[in-house]
């Protein structure tokens with residue numbers, strides 16, 4: 277049967293994720309993977325989670341093992357409100373919140389309820405590639421705004437906004453990862469955050485703030501969430517337990533104006549009815565019992581050391597003409613091979629011959645214009661693997677330069 281002719285136009289715009297493709301390799305024993313944004317598997321708090329899971333099933337099994345409300349479990353909703361409060365984010369109540377099956381679901385539902393073909397969306401360039409993939413099926417016009425070490429260049433953003441208003445185009449939202457940006461590793465300065473909020477107010481724009489990494493800071497930088505600076509209800513905030521505890525829980529959340537959250541909940545109802553109640557109870561207990569508070573500082577130190585090992589390995593092995601960003605936090609180093617090296621072309625060889633995997637940088641740019649960049653994850657591999665993996669990576673690049 278010719279299935280192709282049956283697929284919808286929306287399906288025709290779906291793109292496979294480079295990261296998902298590479299994750300297939302990540303678990304193979306002989307491959308050193310710098311691919312996904314995965315926590316250190318040795319340091320997932322397994323014992324604590326096992327104890328919590330057993331208790332949750334015994335104490336709350338009758339609720340945790342059946343369907344739950346689409347918005348989310350009340351205990352978790354209240355815990356998340358307290359947790360965000362520590363970061364300066366205030367919400368009116370649970371009506372401004374929804375628990376998600378990972379924040380990735382938030383990106384998908386957000387796109388479904390907001391985007392029409394041709395709508396303008398502003399993102400950082402580079403940005404999280406699975407956000408680009410979540411938006412793509414709805415055929416928006418995605419415009420990348422360059423970054424520097426102070427985050428998104430908001431003066432350029434304003435120029436582009438003006439230009440698109442002049443051309444009478446419909447601007448839908450600005451998607452940003454202001455703190456420990458994925459993949460660049462930069463954080464937005466306070467001035468830029470203020471400027472972004474001013475711009476949003478001046479041109480009456482909506483912002484989607486994605487914040488999975490601000491819990492892993494290695495340098496003293498600005499972290500005030502945009503949502504905490506938002507007096508006009510134009511920021512919708514998203515975060516996740518994936519990086520803080522374990523991505524296998526698949527629990528994230530979104531907070532924002534009630535009207536938007538209501539629509540997201542409508543879309544979620546048909547997408548999955550509810551996020552796994554068992555996972556939600558586990559996440560709630562991790563917050564309530566202080567597991568998270570105990571776990572985060574420990575894991576932060578482990579990741580800082582790993583970041584530093586990767587920085588010094590890059591220094592030691594990478595050929596002249598390469599460069600990279602020292603990330604202020606998060607899980608990635610964004611690096612550039614010397615001009616002329618196409619990191620997408622050599623990715624397969626890197627895996628097959630040198631047994632090292634990374635995500636080529638091209639997919640993080642909406643216009644796919646940059647060919648020599650790559651994103652390297654330092655939290656999943658061991659320190660020994662980081663040194664060896666960077667050595668192998670430099671060999672692939674040097675071979676390509678010959």
Ligand SMILES: Cc1ncc(COP(=O)(O)O)c(C=O)c1O
Pocket residue numbers: 313377378379380381404453458486488515516517518523527528
């Ligand atoms: C910026 C960003 N947003 C969202 C996600 C999705 O995370 P999850 O669905 O596991 O919560 C990720 C995962 O890597 C990410 O880096």
